[in-house]
Amino acid sequence: MQGKFISFEGPDGAGKTSVLKEISSKLSAQLGAKLMVTREPGGNAISESIRRIILDKANTQMDARTEALLYAAARRQHLVEQIIPALKAGRVVLCDRYVDSSLAYQGAGREIGAEAVWQMNQFATDGLEPALTIYLDIEPELGIQRIKQHRQNEINRLDVEQLAFHQRVRTEYLELLHQYPDRIKLIDASRPFDDVVTAVQQAITQTYPDLFQLNEE
Ligand SMILES: Nc1ncnc2c1ncn2[C@@H]1O[C@H](COP(=O)(O)OP(=O)(O)OP(=O)(O)O)[C@@H](O)[C@H]1O
Numbered sequence: 001m002q003g004k005f006i007s008f009e010g011p012d013g014a015g016k017t018s019v020l021k022e023i024s025s026k027l028s029a030q031l032g033a034k035l036m037v038t039r040e041p042g043g044n045a046i047s048e049s050i051r052r053i054i055l056d057k058a059n060t061q062m063d064a065r066t067e068a069l070l071y072a073a074a075r076r077q078h079l080v081e082q083i084i085p086a087l088k089a090g091r092v093v094l095c096d097r098y099v100d101s102s103l104a105y106q107g108a109g110r111e112i113g114a115e116a117v118w119q120m121n122q123f124a125t126d127g128l129e130p131a132l133t134i135y136l137d138i139e140p141e142l143g144i145q146r147i148k149q150h151r152q153n154e155i156n157r158l159d160v161e162q163l164a165f166h167q168r169v170r171t172e173y174l175e176l177l178h179q180y181p182d183r184i185k186l187i188d189a190s191r192p193f194d195d196v197v198t199a200v201q202q203a204i205t206q207t208y209p210d211l212f213q214l215n216e217e
């Protein structure tokens, strides 16, 4: 496929959404309509409906495999409706979370096992992977503290999990970094926001040297 697929990953509160906003505003000046910014679970009506079910704090009875299947289902629909058409059209896709989130949260956090979750996601994605993944690394305590301080009104069913859950999530991310050193780039997200944005821009530039200089076609 012609386009560029870049995912953003990290524990809750690492700053992905804020960093993506900043990076996309820098890139949109260069790329215009060639840029697509999207998120998982979500990006279209069906996947956003699945998102509401998964993240609803009232759904305390949800089984771990049900949760993993719902994330994979939302991802499939997102791929078919948004990501694949955008890549075929040669666009740059910035995606807030992708399969690595399922490996970390459902595989390790929920203790289903990364292998089972990986298999399920192979079916959902036909093996389509990002060329580059920006991993914003943060101690779970700090991430959760940021959410509690600044995003009290948006706390979801995953955010309220025990600290041990979030620690397993981060440990799995670090394991993935070890497994896929060419694809996943670690950024220390505990630093001041502007430093994190600069580091992310540098990491993207290492893989795509011209991206921040491309002119709109
Ligand atoms: N480097 C930073 N230093 C201090 N605060 C930050 C930093 N980056 C983000 N924040 C703040 O932390 C909070 C969480 O950030 P954000 O929503 O971007 O994280 P996130 O990774 O998208 O979280 P989630 O995965 O839970 O949606 C926000 O209030 C944001 O302003």
Ligand SMILES: Cc1cn([C@H]2C[C@H](O)[C@@H](COP(=O)(O)O)O2)c(=O)[nH]c1=O
Residues within 6 Å of the ligand: 012, 039, 040, 041, 071, 097, 098, 099, 101, 102, 103, 105, 106, 156, 158, 159
């Ligand atoms: C894609 C995906 C996400 N999650 C979790 C991670 C977060 O806690 C929420 C999404 O909320 P955000 O504020 O948009 O980050 O869902 C997951 O557990 N598994 C996944 O595959």
